Amino acid sequence: MFDINELKFDEKGLIPAVVVDAVSKKVLTVAYMNKESLAISMEKGLTCFWSRSRNELWLKGETSGNYQHIVSITADCDRDALTILVEKDGPACHKGTDSCFGEVIYESPDRHEFSLEGLMDMLEGRKENPKEGSYTSYLFQKGIDKILKKVGEESTEVIIAGKANDKAETVYEIADLTYHVMVLMLEMGISLEDIHKELASRHVIDHKVKQEKMTK
Numbered sequence: 001m002f003d004i005n006e007l008k009f010d011e012k013g014l015i016p017a018v019v020v021d022a023v024s025k026k027v028l029t030v031a032y033m034n035k036e037s038l039a040i041s042m043e044k045g046l047t048c049f050w051s052r053s054r055n056e057l058w059l060k061g062e063t064s065g066n067y068q069h070i071v072s073i074t075a076d077c078d079r080d081a082l083t084i085l086v087e088k089d090g091p092a093c094h095k096g097t098d099s100c101f102g103e104v105i106y107e108s109p110d111r112h113e114f115s116l117e118g119l120m121d122m123l124e125g126r127k128e129n130p131k132e133g134s135y136t137s138y139l140f141q142k143g144i145d146k147i148l149k150k151v152g153e154e155s156t157e158v159i160i161a162g163k164a165n166d167k168a169e170t171v172y173e174i175a176d177l178t179y180h181v182m183v184l185m186l187e188m189g190i191s192l193e194d195i196h197k198e199l200a201s202r203h204v205i206d207h208k209v210k211q212e213k214m215t216k
Contacts, residue, residue, distance in 0.1 A: 004038055008080040014050060017082040019092065021099075022071045023196045024117045028092035029100040031060075033082065038073075045070050047084060066090030120182060120192055127186055139183050147187055150180045 009015050014032040021028055031049040033041070037057055040048040044059075047068040051058040061067030068086040075082055093100040123136055130137035139147050154177040161169040185191070 002075075004035060004042075006079060007038075007075060007082075008078065009034065010080075014052075015080060015082060017047075017049065017084050019047060019068065019084045019086055021092075022085045022087050023193050024115070026099055026117070027101055028068075028086070028088065028098075038082075041070060041084075042073070047086060061089060064090065064094075066092070068092070116182075116192055119179075120186070123182055123186055136183065139180075140187065144184075144187055147180065147184050151177070151184055154180050 007015055013034045015034075015038075017031050017033050019028045019031065020026065031047075032052060033048075034050045037048040037050045040057070040059070047060045047070060049058045049060065050056075067089045068084075069088070071085040071087060073082055073084050091098055093102075126134050126136035127140045130141065139150065154173065157173040158170065158177050161173045185195075
């Protein structure tokens with residue numbers, strides 16, 4: 001068990017904590033902890049910070065209900081900063097936004113950020129506000145049967161590419177399948193978080209399979 005006394009708190013007894021969404025990996029906020037708030041966080045499994053403005057302990061969500069359930073706490077190499085991975089019950093920012101970080105001050109003209117969450121947001125935009133000439137909007141307009149047909153076709157393409165042991169083609173077809181599955185998810189009201197939670201609940205599958213083999 002890690003001894004929190006090995007952490008390097010500043011002259012005010014504080015250490016910065018970067019809070020990250022366990023599902024999206026998005027930075028939610030940066031707050032500060034002292035030894036007491038860190039101990040409370042580890043005991044309760046909920047983020048507890050030290051409010052520098054109010055000069056008091058602050059259990060996130062105690063007033064708003066937007067608790068942050070801790071998955072892990074990691075110290076950096078110098079042990080003077082923390083990263084806290086959480087599953088949140090609601091917005092992280094006091095302004096009601098998902099993250100405290102939302103105001104872009106610079107974007108590279110050559111490099112572009114990509115995430116499944118960003119792609120999902122774009123697809124949802126095409127669903128809610130159809131765009132003429134958009135293939136995504138076309139799929140939503142055609143409905144579930146057309147979407148399912150495309151998922152089936154793309155699944156077959158993945159099988160064909162995999163059977164041919166063509167890595168590049170298989171990657172290409174898996175990307176196509178992923179896109180169409182995400183369209184299906186939106187059509188059915190399924191979120192990335194729903195899938196994340198389902199996969200997370202299966203982390204002992206290999207262990208169960210080994211047990212089944214041993215009992216036969």
